[in-house]
Amino acid sequence: MTQTFRIENVGLVNRDKKLSFKFNGKTYYGYEGDTLASALLANGVHLIGRSFKYHRPRGFFGAGVDEPYAIVQLFRNGETEPNIKATEQELFEGLEAKSVNCWPSVNFDIGAINNFLKIFLPAGFYYKTFMWPKSFWYRIYEPFIRKAAGLGVASTKHDNERYEHKYEYCDLLIAGSGPSGLAGAYAAAKNGAKVILAEDKPRFGGSLLTSDVNIGNQSGKDWADGIVAELKTMPNVVVKNRSQIFGYYDHNMLVMSEKVSDHLPSTKKYHPNKRLWYIRAKEVLISSGSIERPIVFGNNDTPGVMLSSAAKEYLKVYGVLVGRKPVVFTNNDSGYETAIEFKKHGVDPVILDSRKNPESEIIDEAKNLGINIKNSYVVVAAQGYKKVKSADIASISEDKKQLGKIENIQCDCICVSGFWTPTIHLASQSGNKTKFKDEIDAFVPGQSKQNEITLGAANGVFSLEETLKTSFTAGSELSKKITENDNKIAIPNVVEKKSSQHDKFWCVPLPKGKNYKRFLDFQNDVAVSDVEIALREGYRSIEHVKRYTTLGMATDQGKTSNLNGLQLVSEIENKVVPAVGHTTFRPPYTPVSIGAIVGREVGKHSKPTRKSPMHSWHEKNNAVFVDAGVWLRPRYYKRGNENLFEGSKREAKNVRMNVGVCDVTTLGKIDVKGPDAAELLNRVYTNSWLKLPVGKARYGVMLREDGIVMDDGTTTRISENHYHMTTTTAQAANVLSHLEYYLQLVWPELNVNVVSTTEQWAGAAIAGPKSRDLLQKLFPNSDVSNEGLPFMGYMEGDLFGVKARIYRISFSGELAYEVNVESDYGNFMWEKIIEVGEEFNIQPYGTEALSTLRIEMGHVAGSELDGRTIPFDNALEGLVSKKKDFIGKRSLQRSAFIAEDRQRIVGVVPLDKQTSIPEGSHLVKDDKAPLPNPKLGHISASCWSVEYDNPFSLAILKDGKNMIGQKLFAMSPLKNKVIPVEIVSSHYVDPKGERVRS
C-alpha cells in the first residue's frame, strides 16, 4: 500500500529511508522520522482504537504528548508495552502495534454495544451499579469490567531491558526547547552557566517547527537549528531530546525520563532503554509551551476530528495530509494558519469561525488565498461513524445561544481550534499558585514558589517577539546571579504575523431535538451530560466532580479537557472559572515506565548482597544459602540427597555430640572506646557494666525508651578503655545509630567513640563437647583450659601465625568458643578449623541447625525480640538492674508491663510428639470456640529437638509463668492445622546451663 496522503518535498522526515511496520497485523510503510501516528495517517488510517467506556471508534486527536486517543500496545524486539501514544512513538523498521480497548477487533467491537444501548453509562455509573450485591463483585462485575476496559496489557514476562538512574546538578534547567527555551538556554550558556536543556520530542524547536515566522532573517526553524548546533558544542551545556521532565519536586529537584532506545528496533548493547535523571537545579526555566484546546460539539470524538495545530504539524513536519476536504472550525486565528498550510499544498479548506467579523494579517492572508471563510458559523455535529464523512454546520447568534438552520457539508476531517492552554503543570507541581488570565481564558503561573520562572506560551505569552525578549533576558539574569558573567546578547529581530482576539466560546449548544454526545474528556469518555449529572446530584468541589465523572483522570491527565470542563462547571454554577478553581496537577506529567522508576534495583540488585570471607568455601561444600537481611548465609550443607530437615538435624546433632563450626561473621560488631566507655554501656544495657574486668565478656540486653527490647548480644572488655560490642545481624545498623544518638545529643559529656567493625572481623563459632580439644590444637601456645579461659572469658591467641581473638561464649548452649580474625584471614581460619577438627568429627553447620540449638536451649533471638516484648517476656528480667538507671527503665513501670498475667516465653511440645507446629500459630484454650477465638499467645519459633527427637517450639504466652503443664491448642488457619500441645519450660535442654560452663 502506498502512502497516499503523503505530499512530496514537504516535512522533515527522511525520504531516503523507508521503513515497514505492522498495525493490527497489516503491513504499512513510512519514513525514518515519522511517528507511528504520522505514518498511519500517511496511509489514510484514521481508526486506531476504541474508547475506554463506550468503545466508540477512536482516531488521532493530537500530534504529541496531549494525545488522548491514539494509545496502542507496542511490540518491540520480543517485548510488549501497553499505553504507548502513537503520536509519540517514533517509527522504526519492524515496529508492530495493536489497538487496545477492542474485542475481537477494532472494526467490529462487541463492547461498542455500550454505545448503542439507549442507556449510556452516565457519570457515577460504576459507583451506582456495581456496588450491590457485594458477592457479585469478584465473580461478575470485576471480570466483566476487566475484559471490557483497559488501555492495554502489561507484559507478564521478565523485562530484559535495562533502566538507569542518573543524578545531576546544574545552574539552569530548561524544560522545553521552543523559542523561549532556546533563548533562555543560549543566554545562560553564554554566561558560562551549567545548563541542561530538555526536549520531550525527537526534534528541537517546539512551535518554531511549524510556525511561519522569521528570526534574525532566517526561518524560525533554521534559527532554532543554529542555536541547538551551537549549544551542543558548548562544554557547559547538556542538550537532551526525547527527554520529558515529568515531575517538579521539593527543593528544586526535577525528574526527567530520557527515552534512550524506544525509537530503535532494539536497544543497543550496553545502552539502557530509558534513563531517569534526578536533577537538582539552582534555577528552572519552564518553557513548556501551550496545548491547543478543542471546541466542544456533537460527536466531536469521531475519527477525523482533531486539533488544528496537529493537522498543521502532520503537514509541516511529516508531509502528511490528514484529509483532502478539511473543515477548520476555530474561534481564533490559529485555525487560519492551518487552513493556509492546507491551501498552500493544494487542498481547499473551509473555515468556520465563531467570530462575527475578525480582522488580522493572518485572516487577510487567508482571504487573499481565496479560502472559503464562514463567519459566525460553527460545527454542530460531526457525521460518520468510523470516520468523519460530513459536518452539520449552522450559523450562531452573537450571544452563542441560538443556532441557525442546520446545513450539511461534505468533509473528511474537522480541524478544531478553541485557542491555547498554557502548559502549567510543572509550575503548579512546584507549588506555584496559578492565576486565571481572562484575556486567554486559561490559567497561568502566579508567584514563583521555588526557584522557577515560566516564560513564553507556558506563561500565556503568545507573541514570539515578547517571548524571545523575556527569555533572553531571563537566561542572562538568572545565569549572571550564579556565574557573575554578563555577556550581552543582541536580541534578533522577529517577523511574525499579528493575530486578533480569540472568541470566548468553547461549546456549541445542542440543536433542538438532538441528543448528540458532546465530549469533554476524550480518553475517559466524559461528556457534557456527565458533568451536568454530577452537578445535579450535588457535587460541587471540582475535585469531587473530577472523581465522580473521571474527567481529567486518564493517562493524558486532562491536557485537552480540563479547561472546557471548568468552563462547563462555571457556567452551570454561574461562577467565574477562577472561583471554580482547577484540580491539582500532580506528577508525572506523562506516564512513566515502571521500569524507569525502578532503575537497576531489580531482582538481585534490589538490595546489596553481602558475603562473608568464607563464602566460597561454603559454596564449594554444597551450602544451601538463605538471605539473612542483606547477607547470604549457609542454611545447611547438603550431603547427598539430604533435604533441609535431614541436613540441619545431622548438623545440630553433631554439635551436641562432637563439635561443629558456624560462620558468624554477619553478627554486628561495634568498637566502643574511650574513658567513659563503661559508663555508656552501663546506661545502654539493662545490667551492670562498671565492674566488668579486662578479658571478660558479658551478655547484655538493650531497650528502647519505651521499654521494648531493642537488641541483645555480648560485649567484651578488650582493654582498659576498649570494648567489643556484638549485635544481632539485623539490628547492627540501628544499634550504631542508637549509640550515636545518645553520645551526640543526650550525653555529649561522655568521652566515648563508637565505630562499626562488622566487616573488619571474620567470625567462627566452634561449639560442642569436643570444642575445647579442638581449640587447644588450634592454639597450642594458649591455655584454653576451663581455668585458663573460663566461661565468658576472652583471650588473644596465635592461629598459625595469625592474630586471633578468642571469646568463650555460647549461643548453642554447648561448650563453645568464638574465634575472630581480621577478615582477610577469614578463609584461612575456617580451613584450619575444618582441617584440624577432622579428628574430632567436626562438621560445619548452618543457620537452621543454629536455630534448632538455640530454640531447644530457650535462647531468645529475633523472633522473640520482635519489637513487642520487654525483658520479662523473654525471661530476661534477671538482667534488669534494680540499682542503676538505663535507657527505657522508667517505661518498665507501666501498668501493662507489670501486670500479673503478663505474657512470657514458654516451651511448647505437641502431645503426639510428632506434629511440628507452624511458626505463627495461635495458642488457644478451646479449639472449637467460635471465631474470633481468643488468642492466648503465639508460636515464635519451632524446631525439631535433636536432644529429644521430637518437635519443640517457643511461644510468647499470656500469663506464661503460670501456664507450665497446661494443655492448649496450637491453631494455624493458614496451614489448616489444629495441634493439641502441652506447655513446658522454655529451657528444654540443660535447664541449669551446666554445659556452657563445663
Added chain:
Amino acid sequence: MLYINCPHCGMRSQNEFSYGGDASVKRPELNKEVSDQEWDDFVYNRKSLRGKHLELWQHISGCRQWIKVERDTATHEIFRTFKADEEVA
C-alpha cells in the same frame, strides 16, 4: 527529595539522611524521679505541628552526625540547620 545543608558536610540530598523526630524533646535526666505524665510526654506525646518544626536528622550515609533541622512541615522549606551541640536561638 529535600536538599539538606549538613553543617559538617554541606548540601546533601535527603537520601543520605535518616529522620529522627522532634528535636525539642529533652530526655529526663538519669536517676531522677519522673512522673508518669512527664515520661509519657517524653516517650510518646508529640505535637505533630504544621509549620516551623525543629527536628533531628542523622547524616547516616555521610558524616554520621546527628543534626538539627528547622523545617516547615507544610512547605518543606528548610530555614536553618545546626550541629548537635549548637544552641538554637
